[in-house]
Amino acid sequence: MAxxxxxxxxxxxxxxxxxxxxxxxxxVVLLLSASPLxxxxxxxxxxxxxxxxxxxxxxxxPLEWRPCRWWSQHSERTASAEKSNGFIIVECxxxxxxxxxxxxDGISVARLLNATLMLPRFHTSNYWNETSGFADIFDAxxxxxxxxxFLHVVKELPPYLASKPPVVVDCHKRKPFDYIETVLPVLxxxxxxxxxxxxxxxxxxxxxxxxxxRCQACFKAIRLVNHLESKAKLILDRIPxxxxxxxxxxxxxxxxxxxxxxxNLSSSSLEAIEAxxxxxxxxxxxxxxxxxxxxxxxxxxxxAAFILQALRLPTNIPIYLxxxxxxxxxxxxxxVYSNTYxxxxxxxxxxxxxxRGNSKAAIDYYVSLKSDLFIAxxxxxxxxxxxxxxxxxxxxxxxxxxxxxxxxxxxxxxNGSHLxxxxxxxxxxxxxxxxxxxxxxxxxxxxxxxx
Numbered sequence: 001m002a003x004x005x006x007x008x009x010x011x012x013x014x015x016x017x018x019x020x021x022x023x024x025x026x027x028v029v030l031l032l033s034a035s036p037l038x039x040x041x042x043x044x045x046x047x048x049x050x051x052x053x054x055x056x057x058x059x060x061x062p063l064e065w066r067p068c069r070w071w072s073q074h075s076e077r078t079a080s081a082e083k084s085n086g087f088i089i090v091e092c093x094x095x096x097x098x099x100x101x102x103x104x105d106g107i108s109v110a111r112l113l114n115a116t117l118m119l120p121r122f123h124t125s126n127y128w129n130e131t132s133g134f135a136d137i138f139d140a141x142x143x144x145x146x147x148x149x150f151l152h153v154v155k156e157l158p159p160y161l162a163s164k165p166p167v168v169v170d171c172h173k174r175k176p177f178d179y180i181e182t183v184l185p186v187l188x189x190x191x192x193x194x195x196x197x198x199x200x201x202x203x204x205x206x207x208x209x210x211x212x213x214r215c216q217a218c219f220k221a222i223r224l225v226n227h228l229e230s231k232a233k234l235i236l237d238r239i240p241x242x243x244x245x246x247x248x249x250x251x252x253x254x255x256x257x258x259x260x261x262x263x264n265l266s267s268s269s270l271e272a273i274e275a276x277x278x279x280x281x282x283x284x285x286x287x288x289x290x291x292x293x294x295x296x297x298x299x300x301x302x303x304a305a306f307i308l309q310a311l312r313l314p315t316n317i318p319i320y321l322x323x324x325x326x327x328x329x330x331x332x333x334x335x336v337y338s339n340t341y342x343x344x345x346x347x348x349x350x351x352x353x354x355x356r357g358n359s360k361a362a363i364d365y366y367v368s369l370k371s372d373l374f375i376a377x378x379x380x381x382x383x384x385x386x387x388x389x390x391x392x393x394x395x396x397x398x399x400x401x402x403x404x405x406x407x408x409x410x411x412x413x414x415n416g417s418h419l420x421x422x423x424x425x426x427x428x429x430x431x432x433x434x435x436x437x438x439x440x441x442x443x444x445x446x447x448x449x450x451x
Contacts, residue, residue, distance in 0.1 A: 065391040068444040070208055071215040085184065086191040087157060088115040089166060093123040093196070095324070096137065096361040097381035100222070103134075105197035107151065108206055108214035113184050116152045119143075121194070122358070132358050139223050146221035150213045157192070166192040215442035218385075219392055224362055231355075232366035235320070235346045243318035245371035247364070247386075248333065249298050249378040251326045252276045259283050260297035269328040293411050295404025299377045301333035307401050308375070309336065310420035311427055320371065322364035322382075324357070369395075376400045388440055399430050 066072075090106030092099035103120045110117040119140055124131045134140065135155075144153045156162070167190045169183050179195075187193045206214075224232070252272040255262070261282035265273075283291050291297065299307070309315065319340045321330075334340050343363060344352060355363070361382070368374050368386045376383035379400045387398050405426045409419050 065394075065443045065445060067215070067219070067392065067442060071212040071442055083114065084116040084152060085114045086116070086187040086193065087118055087154075087161060088113065088187070089118040089192075089194045090120040091123070091168075091194050091196045092120050095381070096358040097365070097385055099123075100218075100385065101381050102197050104214055104218040106195060107217040108210045109179050109183070109195060109197060111151050111213035112179060112206060112210040113187055115187060115193075116154060117147075118157065119153070119155055132356060135225075137225065137228065137358050137362050139225050142223055143217075143221045147213075147217060150216045161192050164190075164192060166190075166194045168194045171195055171197055211441070215440070218440070219388060219442060224366060228359055228362050229366060231347060231351060232363045232370075235343065235363070235367050236370055238346045239320060239341060240318045242372035243320055244313070244373045244375055245320045245322050245364075245368040246304070247322045247368060247374070247376045247378070247380075247383055248301060248304055248327065248330075249323070249380065250301055250328050251324060252328065253326075254298055254378075255328075256280055258297055260292060261288060262297075262300060264302075265300070265329060272326070272328060289411070292407045293404070295402070295407055297403065297407065299401060299403055299406070301327075301329045302336075303406065304377050304401065305333045305336040306420070307406060307423050310423040311399075311431065312424070315339075320367055322368050324361065324364075369393075372396050374398045378403070384440075388443065391443060397431070399427065402426050 088106070088110045090103050090110070092102045092106075094102075099120070099122055106120065107117060120134050122133050140155065144155070147153045167186055169186060171179075171183075183193060183195060223229070252269075253276050255273050256276045256278070257280065259280055259282055261284075262270075282288065315337055316339050317337075319337050321327075321340055321342050323330075323342075343355075343360065347355075365382060365386065368382075369389050373396055374386055374390060376386075376399070383400060387400075390396060390398050402423075406419075406423060409422045414422055
C-alpha cells in the first residue's frame with residue numbers, strides 16, 4: 001500500500017556503526033548565525049567527539065531505585081480501615097498527566113479520611129479536545145483490584161446516595177489546607193464530598209498508611225486500557241531501535257503561562273503565543289533576564305536540538321516526538337534531527353481519528369516509558385511520572401535538559417563550541433549514571449536501605 005511504502009522509505013534502521021559515522025560526520029547544526037547557537041564547526045577547551053553510545057549502553061554505575069519496603073511490603077501498618085466515613089469523588093481538570101497527578105493526591109486524602117473512593121471525575125475540555133473519562137483511558141477494573149487492602153474503590157454510589165447532590169469542597173483556595181479539620185466534618189455529615197486536592201498540602205507529612213496508598217495507586221494500580229496500550233505497542237514494534245523518546249514542550253499556552261519572550265520565532269508562532277496571553281504579558285527588562293537565567297523559560301525546538309548535539313546524540317538516531325498538538329517551531333528541530341517520528345508516521349488515518357487529547361497523551365506516555373532513552377526538555381507532570389515509572393521497571397536512561405545552566409551560559413556570552421562544552425559538562429553525570437533525578441518519596445535507593 002502507499003502508506004506502507006512511505007513508512008518503509010522513512011524507517012531507516014540505524015546500526016551501531018552508522019551511529020558512530022553519523023556522530024563524527026554530521027555534528028554541524030545549521031542555525032541562525034546571529035544566535036549564540038552558531039554552527040558547531042570546531043571544538044575547543046578539550047571538547048572532543050566520542051563514539052561511546054551512552055544512550056544505549058548500560059550505566060557504568062547504575063543507580064538502583066526500588067519501591068520502599070513500607071509501601072511494597074504491604075502489611076497491617078498500611079491496611080485500610082474497616083469502617084468508611086463516607087464517599088469521596090476527586091475532581092480533576094487540565095491535561096491527562098495533570099489530572100493523574102491530582103487524582104494521586106486525592107487518593108491519599110481519601111485514605112487519610114477513611115473514606116471510600118469513587119472513580120475520579122475527569123473534566124471535559126474544548127481546549128484539550130477531550131470528553132473521555134477515567135475508565136476510557138485507564139483500566140478501571142485493574143485499578144480497583146490493585147487497591148484492595150489499601151483503599152476501597154467503587155464505580156457507583158449506593159442507592160441511598162445516588163440521587164443526593166454531593167457537597168463540593170474547594171481545596172485550591174485554602175493555604176495551608178488541613179483535610180482532617182475541614183473536610184472530615186463535612187464528609188461525616190453529608191457522606192458524599194467532591195474535592196480538588198490542594199497543591200499546598202504536603203503529602204510527605206501524611207501518616208505511612210496514607211502515603212503507602214498513594215504510592216500503590218500512582219505506580220502500581222494504573223495501567224492503560226487495552227486498545228490504547230495496543231496502539232502504543234504498535235508504535236514500539238515499528239520504530240527502529242534503539243530510539244529516543246523526546247518530550248518536547250513548546251506550545252503557545254505553555255509559553256504564555258511562562259511569561260517569557262522569544263526572538264527569531266516565525267510570525268505565525270508569535271501570533272499564536274499572543275493569542276493566548278490572556279492578561280499574562282511577557283516579562284521585560286531585568287525581570288525578564290533574571291527569569292530566564294533561573295531556567296523558567298521553555299527551550300525552543302532549535303535550542304533543544306543544539307543541546308542534544310552538544311550531548312553527542314547522533315543526528316540520525318530515531319527520535320519519537322512525544323508532544324501534544326500545537327507544538328511551535330518543530331521544523332527547526334527536524335532540520336537537525338531528520339529521523340524524527342510522530343504518531344501519524346505509525347498509525348493509519350482511521351486509528352488517528354479515534355484519538356483525542358487524553359488518549360494521545362496516554363500513548364506518548366507509554367512509548368516514552370518503554371523507550372531506550374527518555375529525554376525531557378521540561379520537568380512537568382508527564383516527565384515526573386515517566387521518570388518514576390522508568391525507575392520502577394528499571395529500564396533505559398532518563399535525562400532532563402538543564403534549562404538554567406543553558407540560559408546562564410548564554411547570558412555569560414558563551415556560544416558555539418564553548419556553549420556546547422558547558423552543556424556537556426553539566427549533563428555528563430546524568431549520561432554516565434543514568435537517573436540522578438529526584439523521585440517521589442515512594443522510592444528508596446537500594447544502597448541506602450528501603451525503610
